[in-house]
Amino acid sequence: MALEMDSKTGRLNGLGRILALVRPYRGRFVAACVCLLAASGIGLVYPQAVRIAVDEGVTSGSLDALDRIGLALVGLFVVQAIFTWWRHYLMSWLGERAVADVRRRLIERLVRLPPGWFHERHTGELVGRLAGDVTILEGAVGTELSMAMRNAIQLIGGVVLLFVVDVQLTLIMLCVVPPMTISLMVFGRRIRAMSKAVQDAIADTNARVQEVFGAIDTVQVFGQEQRESERYGAGVERAFERAIGLARWRATFMATASLTGFLAIGAIVWLGGRRVATGEMSPGSLTAFLLYTTVVAVALASLTSLWAALMRAAGATERLFAIIETEPAIQSPAEPKPLPAGAQPLRFEGVFFHYPTRPDVPVLRGIDLTIAPGQTVALVGPSGAGKSTLTALLPRFYDPDEGRVCFGGIDLRELDLDELRARIAIVPQDPVLFSGTVAENIAYGCPEAAPEAIEAAARMAHADDFVRSFPQGYDTLCGERGVQLSGGQRQRIALARALLRDPEVLILDEATSSLDAESEALIQQALTEATQARTTVVIAHRLSTVRDADRIIVFQEGRVVQSGDHTTLMRQGGLYRKLVERQLGANERQATSSGDA
Ligand code: ATP
Numbered sequence: 066m067a068l069e070m071d072s073k074t075g076r077l078n079g080l081g082r083i084l085a086l087v088r089p090y091r092g093r094f095v096a097a098c099v100c101l102l103a104a105s106g107i108g109l110v111y112p113q114a115v116r117i118a119v120d121e122g123v124t125s126g127s128l129d130a131l132d133r134i135g136l137a138l139v140g141l142f143v144v145q146a147i148f149t150w151w152r153h154y155l156m157s158w159l160g161e162r163a164v165a166d167v168r169r170r171l172i173e174r175l176v177r178l179p180p181g182w183f184h185e186r187h188t189g190e191l192v193g194r195l196a197g198d199v200t201i202l203e204g205a206v207g208t209e210l211s212m213a214m215r216n217a218i219q220l221i222g223g224v225v226l227l228f229v230v231d232v233q234l235t236l237i238m239l240c241v242v243p244p245m246t247i248s249l250m251v252f253g254r255r256i257r258a259m260s261k262a263v264q265d266a267i268a269d270t271n272a273r274v275q276e277v278f279g280a281i282d283t284v285q286v287f288g289q290e291q292r293e294s295e296r297y298g299a300g301v302e303r304a305f306e307r308a309i310g311l312a313r314w315r316a317t318f319m320a321t322a323s324l325t326g327f328l329a330i331g332a333i334v335w336l337g338g339r340r341v342a343t344g345e346m347s348p349g350s351l352t353a354f355l356l357y358t359t360v361v362a363v364a365l366a367s368l369t370s371l372w373a374a375l376m377r378a379a380g381a382t383e384r385l386f387a388i389i390e391t392e393p394a395i396q397s398p399a400e401p402k403p404l405p406a407g408a409q410p411l412r413f414e415g416v417f418f419h420y421p422t423r424p425d426v427p428v429l430r431g432i433d434l435t436i437a438p439g440q441t442v443a444l445v446g447p448s449g450a451g452k453s454t455l456t457a458l459l460p461r462f463y464d465p466d467e468g469r470v471c472f473g474g475i476d477l478r479e480l481d482l483d484e485l486r487a488r489i490a491i492v493p494q495d496p497v498l499f500s501g502t503v504a505e506n507i508a509y510g511c512p513e514a515a516p517e518a519i520e521a522a523a524r525m526a527h528a529d530d531f532v533r534s535f536p537q538g539y540d541t542l543c544g545e546r547g548v549q550l551s552g553g554q555r556q557r558i559a560l561a562r563a564l565l566r567d568p569e570v571l572i573l574d575e576a577t578s579s580l581d582a583e584s585e586a587l588i589q590q591a592l593t594e595a596t597q598a599r600t601t602v603v604i605a606h607r608l609s610t611v612r613d614a615d616r617i618i619v620f621q622e623g624r625v626v627q628s629g630d631h632t633t634l635m636r637q638g639g640l641y642r643k644l645v646e647r648q649l650g651a652n653e654r655q656a657t658s659s660g661d662a
Contacts, residue, residue, distance in 0.1 A: 079379025082386055083205055086163040097155035101211055104148040105218040107141050109226060112356035114138050116230070120349030152211060160207020164199055170389045171195065179395040180462045181421050193271045195388075197264060198381035205378030213371040216364040223361035230354045231346055234337055238329060238358065242365075245325045249369040252318040257373050259311040266307050270300030322369070326362040333358055395461050401481035404488070408438030408569060409473030411459065411600060416468035418454065428454045429465070430623040436616075438569075441601040443611035445644065446620030452604045453494070455620075456572045459602070460489050472570075490568035494575045496559030498550065503532050504539040506558055510566045518565060525595055526560035527588055557588070570600045585610065608645050617641065 087094045114134055122131035183191075227235040277284055277293050284293055333355055340346040346354075418429040428451045436442050444452040457463055458470050461477050469476045477485060490510065498506050507522055508514045514522075519539065523529040531554055535541040543550055543558075550558065563571060573592070589610060592601075605611045612631045619627035619634070619641045627634055627641050634641040 079381070079383040079386075080375065082382045083163075083202070083210065083375075083378060086166065086206065086382075087159050089166075090159055090162060093155050093159060097152055097159065097211065098214070100148040100152035100155065101215055102218065104145050104152055105215050105222070107145040107148070108219060108360065109222040109357075111138060111141060112226070112353040112360070114141070115356060116347075116349035116353035118349070119352050120347050124348055152215075156211040157207045160203050160205075163206045164203040167202060167385055167389070168199060171199075171385060174389050174391065177396075178391060178393050180457075182391075182394070184420070185422055187272050188275075192275075193268050195385070197268070198385050201378050201381040202385065205375055205382075209371050209374045209378065213368060213375055216367045216371065219360050220364040220368060223357050223364060227354065227357045227361065230350050230357065231337075231340070234333065234340070234346075234354060237336065238333065241325070241329055241332075246365070246369075249318070249322060249366075252314065252321070253369050253373045256311065256314050256318060257376060259307065259314060260377070263304060263307045263311055266300065266304035270297055270304060273297065273300065318370075322366045326359075326366065329358060329362060330355065395464060395482070397482040398479055401484070402475050402479045404475065404480055404484050405473045408600065410438050410471075411436040411570065411602075412471040412474070413455070413458075414468050414471065416455075416458065416465040416470060418451075418458065418463065418465045420454075420463075428623050429458075432468070432623075432625060434618065434625060434628075436600055436602065438600055439598065440615045441596050441603065441613075443603045443605055443614035443617045444620060445605060445608060445611065445617055445641065446626075447644075448606075450620035451623040452620050453574055456491070456574060456602055456604065459570065459572065460486050460491065487566075488569040489572065490563035490566045490570070491572040492556065492559045492563045492574065495552075496555045496562075498543045498555055498558060501542070502537075502540045503535075503543055503558065506543060507539075507561045507565055509562050514565055519561075522561040522565035523558075525564050526557045528554070528557035528561050531557075560588070560592075564595055568599065570602070571596060573601065573603045575604055575606060608648055619644075 114137060118131060118134040121127060122134060224235070224239075227238070273293075274297060277297075284290060333351075337346060337351040337354055341348055341351050413432045413434040416429050416432040417427065419425075419427050432455065444455065446452060454463075458465060459472075459477075461482060464478060469478070471477065472480065472485065472488075499509065504516065504519050507519045507528075511518075516539070520529060523532055523539075532539055532541070560573075592603075593613070603611055603614060611617060615630065616628060617631060617634055618625055619639075621640055627637065627639050629637065635645065
């Protein structure tokens with residue numbers, strides 16, 4: 066997947082991007098850095114104070130000097146606490162702000178990506194990954210970045226001060242550092258790879274769970290609860306195994322780091338103690354040296370794990386930005402041509418198309434078709450012939466591979482996308498209602514619509530009666546947390562939603578498939594009224610519903626095989642007549658069998 070980017074340059078880009086995220090708030094960032102410098106600086110000063118306390122107070126027995134130094138230390142630590150508070154607060158603010166910005170930019174981009182982009186990806190997995198990546202980023206900006214800076218300051222400052230205290234001892238100590246750093250880096254790399262494997266395993270299992278929850282009734286009716294639990298269980302165990310493997314490495318890493326650190330301290334006590342004994346070093350300096358060594362060791366150990374965390378965050382940021390910077394494959398041209406006002410013809414010219422996910426299956430194979438303005442055209446044909454796909458090209462959910470689709474004589478690719486879509490409405494096969502009231506759902510495409518207009522659209526779609534039968538009428542909540550509407554009711558709400566837009570082109574994809582005969586008759590009547598003044602493309606399996614269409618276009622395997630009105634096509638014979646006769650036969654059989662019963 067294009068979202069994966071693990072190369073070194075990718076990670077460095079990611080780090081750059083993390084810094085770029087705080088650029089708009091550079092004032093706060095600088096303030097946070099100042100607090101960080103001050104607090105870390107104080108952290109580096111106190112071993113010197115301890116040196117003075119030991120040399121001038123403890124060894125010479127001066128209680129006065131000890132009082133002064135003790136007081137000064139208290140003052141220093143209070144100041145340090147204030148700076149630490151501000152550093153934490155400012156950095157967390159920056160982290161939260163950066164993440165809020167990224168979330169908004171992500172959604173702004175994602176909702177503009179064409180449906181095909183989502184079909185190419187596992188949506189559940191994508192959502193899980195995005196949430197995970199955003200959390201990682203939040204940690205990086207809010208905590209890890211500032212901790213890494215603090216530790217870097219303490220590392221560099223600590224080493225400098227070690228030299229100031231005792232050059233010889235420092236040089237000896239520094240011989241230990243390079244091999245230690247290299248081994249920690251090797252560990253770090255291994256741990257990074259393993260934690261990615263753990264994340265992948267979790268993402269895989271979560272994606273499946275989302276699917277299962279979305280289709281819980283299917284799972285239960287087919288009695289697959291146990292198998293799904295087991296499948297999830299197996300995924301969880303896989304993630305557990307990997308996590309334990311990771312824990313083993315982490316534990317080894319921590320143990321090695323702490324062992325090296327304490328060995329170094331032991332060495333200093335031994336070597337430094339000898340130098341104090343021979344008078345080459347003061348006891349205070351040895352104490353300060355030990356404290357600085359601790360500071361440097363802690364900083365170094367933290368930096369290696371923080372570096373790993375920052376790299377992980379850099380990878381996450383790169384993946385997030387890969388989405389934010391995805392140019393939608395379908396968008397308005399830089400200089401769109403104006404769409405002429407008034408009713409316009411639709412035209413398909415030599416259109417070939419296959420779905421990006423299935424390049425080997427041609428879905429549309431040379432469609433030439435003109436739909437005059439105001440005409441009602443019915444697309445019929447066997448399932449999978451490409452009828453829905455043809456209509457999906459009209460709002461440019463996809464662009465044809467070859468040929469072009471024109472509206473008002475202009476290639477759709479030369480039109481402004483919003484302007485084009487404002488003139489088209491679709492009632493899909495299986496309409497979705499959002500959480501909200503019925504009125505909000507009808508007004509989805511026209512949020513400003515007046516209640517009267519909403520009700521008028523509902524009446525036209527024959528939805529008004531059943532909506533009013535709910536105790537709360539148009540204020541009834543529907544969608545996931547509200548009432549569950551039947552398929553036919555949802556279709557009528559979707560039809561009202563489409564009609565409220567007063568579109569010039571109305572696409573009805575099996576829009577009456579879930580209705581009983583009576584509602585269908587009512588809707589047919591409504592549709593006849595609604596479709597009079599506009600171009601309408603109807604996809605229908607029940608051929609009885611499209612008899613009156615101005616033109617019926619018969620599809621087979623991605624090609625138009627017949628076209629004409631019902632009477633002409635029946636006279637012609639061929640696929641259409643065969644389909645009609647087959648349906649009539651089926652209906653008669655059904656009528657006879659229900660009569661017998
Ligand atoms: P039906 O009457 O059953 O709705 P249809 O004539 O509308 O069928 P389409 O939905 O256009 O047919 O599908 C045409 C072909 O394209 C089918 O083979 C289908 O499997 C395939 N197809 C549809 N949608 C996608 C998609 N998003 N990705 C890949 N292939 C698809």
